Amino acid sequence: MRGKLGRALVVTCAVLAVLVTSACAFPVDGRAIAGPEVTAGTDPSFIGGTDGGEEDRLAAATLRDLEGFWGEALPALSGGQPFRPLAGYYSVDPAARNAAVPCLQNPREVEGTAFYCPRSDIIAWDRAQLLPQLRRDFGDAAVVVVLSHEFGHAVQGRLDRTGALAGAPTILLEAQADCYAGVFLRKVRDGALPDLRTGAGGIDGAMGALIGFRDPVGTSPRNAQAHGNAFDRVSSFQDGFDGDPAVCAAMGTDRVFTQQAFRSQADESSGGNLGLAPLIEAMVPDLDRWFGEEVRRRGAQWTPPTTERGQAQCPDADEPVQGPVAWCAPAGGAPSSVHIDTTGDLPGDHARIGDYATGTLLASRYGAATLAALGRPTTGAEGGRAALCLAGAYSAAVGTTNNAFALSPGDLDESVTLLLREDFPARGTDGVASAGTGYERIRVFRAGVTGGSDACLRGV
Template structure:
């Protein structure tokens, strides 16, 4: 995040006064209220995800394959994705599905293969080529890395995305894609088409794969985070795919909708919601990586105080006290790295743990996430104080989703030009990473119980970010 230079009138000591949230609107609209036990209408499940046991491998012709595990995984994926589109293209667009003409496997560490006017030696990638209607994948480095890091459904995610590009080519004008279409539109459409396919898998319709809507989808969204554009990349850059926040949004549109929703993604739609941006001039490296503030810097915490006060100035709630030391609480469990106690209307923080979360990892090393992830943990506990003041329950999944949504509403206010604590490139990706963490407080109730669906957590945060606090209480009333 970027901190604007203003005169500082107070310093953070043991107590930091944080003020209230945007006015919470009463009068729940029933048509907007979701079932917190579901994901886009499907039950939240925690079963196995990955290849179905005992199912014979698909029989597809593959060039240059080795018959190994990665090739079998790719072939079964493309067979299932092909079956999905053979059903959907005629039904949704009145277009027959023609299978991709060429499937090519290669090892980027071995001898190169000429495909799409490119030699694949050293190319750790998967791609669709419209020149010869082909899909190719690197079985030597890319697919094993995805499988080792996130599980087999990460491989399915990447190849379903590539088939999405094939669908764009086969749809032609009906898909709204031309040669002049910016790459960000094409890539977001392909992410959306991948979401369509995963909905079909989650409904139990795929022959070779299964996925749970809880941990399984969480792994898919984590894959989207991994394959995001780097912080500071402009959405207008040729070849831009999107930030994690934007890619996950496109995937979720597809999971919740049908392929026509994905085909509707165009330049105007992208401009209305895309958050990917280059770094601003004030986004310098203060020793934590570009765009990151030291979380324990009193000036940074003071700027956080001001941003919360400004974002939530319409509330009549009494602001909670804020301390750097914990204590006993009569009506809630302690949570790390920040806790809210309803009985005393106070927030306590563990600066050491917040610094760990707020310090990005160095190349090749494990570490935290970034400053926004740490600040959002604090903001989430503040969101609970607002819910208490306005009569909402602080326990259960509805409270967790309201918390995520209200935290998103605060984040949305940090995009304002005059904001002292201002959103930097990459900050929303930090939010996605923290939201997908097993113990993330951003979508947790007062006792730290996290909403089991990462899909639902991210969706709630996005609702608040784009639509504000009123949306949070209308939709997540419990």
């Protein structure tokens, strides 16, 4: 069943980890990223097995808007061929013994998930557990993104006139469906559809759901059921949200994915995570090396900041306005310094989200030090945006040399999880944040990952 938000990998280990007791363990924090939405519920009587409740009314509104949107958009991609409606939709209570659903032998098979079945051309979902949990954790837009992802697989089949999909890597098919979902959510955000409405908070909620549906850390991108890590999934979503259906349809085997398997038993056993103190010890020399090289190749002088542990408050500030890690300008003849608050929330977030949440904070503050060395602004939205972008550029470069410090498979997931929730890495040294939404913070970070430091210093 193509497009299943994955019984083998994603559901049992991502969704059910929230819904029921599960043996799967993830470093991603479970705190919800929910946003307020206004949705016009639609009569769900066209949905097989519906109970007529709130979840199915939201699903019905989503599916009707999806049909209308793709009815207009698909002919431009298909050489004028009209959109053919799906054969059906099924709302399932997995506990119902006699619920007949195409492609399923037992309704319990849909527990905790949603899927598109190409054999019967239907979409089915668990209304008893999955949809209510998505709404509670992430808001209504989480239901919209899940169903629009599955609808994206139906679109793939309608565009695949040569049978090429049969040989495409699963991770590519899932990325394309995430991209199609991003296109649709942009229309929802823009108020361009009859039933659905959402604001920026809803888009952050949708991305929070995608992060929740990521593959377990260390899954190989060549795995037959790989859906992508959190970074890859939100990247595909943002490509669609900022683009159009043609951008998604053009995705091919040349697409680069950051998902990777563990490279060693030791890395796998630790989940790819270092403790707070070991991370600082290992990462600071590499930050000095990389950011120093960036400054020197531009003809400026780099003086490595000292590191101070305790509070993240600069001597000339009344409070720690940058967050749990701060870059402080030179004062009283002393060099600049990076202050790390090892006594507040940082240790807890480090343990909950993963070590590269701290790494992202550190890299962004070294980005501020780099801006100062180059005579660029470190304050305000401009300074915060460039510092965050440079953190992305550094993250893409880590491990590309023979240096001892390298990223582990889950590290970029930890970055996007942090950025969806907090604005600390996007703050200028005066505490002014460059972006008010997780969507925008991730977009700026990705610009550094894909474009490198030159893109950051040109402005993003």
